[in-house]
Amino acid sequence: MRHDPANPVAPAGAPLLAIGGIAHSFGGFSVLRDVSIGVGAGRIVGLLGPNGSGKTTLFNIISGFLTPGAGSLSFDGREITRLDVQARSRLGITRTFQTPKVFESLSTRDNVALGFYKQTGAGVVESLIGSARSRREMADIRERSSALMTRFNLAALADAPAALLTAGQRRNLEIARALAGAPKLLMLDEPSTGLTRDEADALGQALKSLGNDAVTVFVVSHDMEFMRIVDVAHVLYFGEIIASGDMRTVQADPKVRQIYLGT
Numbered sequence: 001m002r003h004d005p006a007n008p009v010a011p012a013g014a015p016l017l018a019i020g021g022i023a024h025s026f027g028g029f030s031v032l033r034d035v036s037i038g039v040g041a042g043r044i045v046g047l048l049g050p051n052g053s054g055k056t057t058l059f060n061i062i063s064g065f066l067t068p069g070a071g072s073l074s075f076d077g078r079e080i081t082r083l084d085v086q087a088r089s090r091l092g093i094t095r096t097f098q099t100p101k102v103f104e105s106l107s108t109r110d111n112v113a114l115g116f117y118k119q120t121g122a123g124v125v126e127s128l129i130g131s132a133r134s135r136r137e138m139a140d141i142r143e144r145s146s147a148l149m150t151r152f153n154l155a156a157l158a159d160a161p162a163a164l165l166t167a168g169q170r171r172n173l174e175i176a177r178a179l180a181g182a183p184k185l186l187m188l189d190e191p192s193t194g195l196t197r198d199e200a201d202a203l204g205q206a207l208k209s210l211g212n213d214a215v216t217v218f219v220v221s222h223d224m225e226f227m228r229i230v231d232v233a234h235v236l237y238f239g240e241i242i243a244s245g246d247m248r249t250v251q252a253d254p255k256v257r258q259i260y261l262g263t
């Protein structure tokens with residue numbers, strides 16, 4: 001658990017994100033029922049489940065796009081259930097979407113660099129007059145953008161407009177930009193969709209290498225192969241968690257085998 005001087009009461013050993021008894025319905029149709037998951041700091045935690053099982057709905061609730069019908073969320077020891085998307089983002093929760101969002105006309109490098117700006121201290125005026133501080137910050141952003149592009153196999157595309165990138169490259173770009181904002185929790189919705197097997201494997205390795213930087217990753221997918229990167233997996237089925245554990249345990253679970261393999 002990170003030390004937070006503004007929040008000295010966060011209990012030692014508590015998960016970074018605690019999802020407690022979340023339930024949600026759309027017009028009387030129950031989509032999530034009593035879902036409880038703890039996401040430990042520095043881990044890669046996976047949420048698996050077939051189409052329509054409620055994964056994106058849970059992601060929308062955690063990131064603040066939806067208010068749950070019941071249950072609570074705490075992040076870094078704070079109750080966040082009623083906070084809006086921006087407030088959660090300021091606390092360090094960042095997410096990507098099933099369809100990657102990139103700025104088409106900007107270069108790959110500038111797309112990544114944009115992710116850094118909320119951390120800069122120099123204001124617009126300082127940037128315009130090119131103060132020493134703003135020049136230092138720009139040099140720092142350039143260097144850190146290059147490191148992220150290298151990690152996500154985008155270095156050769158640094159000057160290409162994002163509009164020219166393939167689906168897989170866009171996915172990597174969106175994740176690199178999200179990481180530039182130094183999130184505590186990075187939530188990825190179906191990151192391997194549209195990627196070749198090789199691209200998905202490379203992305204998985206890049207995500208695994210983040211562990212050293214103490215970023216916590218919560219990933220939703222129905223791609224069992226990609227999910228081999230997770231430390232802990234939870235399987236959601238018709239709005240309920242039916243299995244939890246490492247991937248080997250989860251894949252051997254009779255209920256999970258029934259759903260995925262019909263055996």
Ligand SMILES: Nc1ncnc2c1ncn2[C@@H]1O[C@H](COP(=O)(O)OP(=O)(O)OP(=O)(O)O)[C@@H](O)[C@H]1O
Binds near residue numbers: 052054057222
């Ligand atoms: N805004 C909404 N209004 C009504 N029903 C919705 C809404 N959003 C989702 N649903 C329904 O809730 C259920 C769960 O959807 P959700 O997108 O959370 O599942 P999912 O596990 O992410 O599926 P997928 O893998 O297909 O994205 C589905 O039956 C879906 O049709």
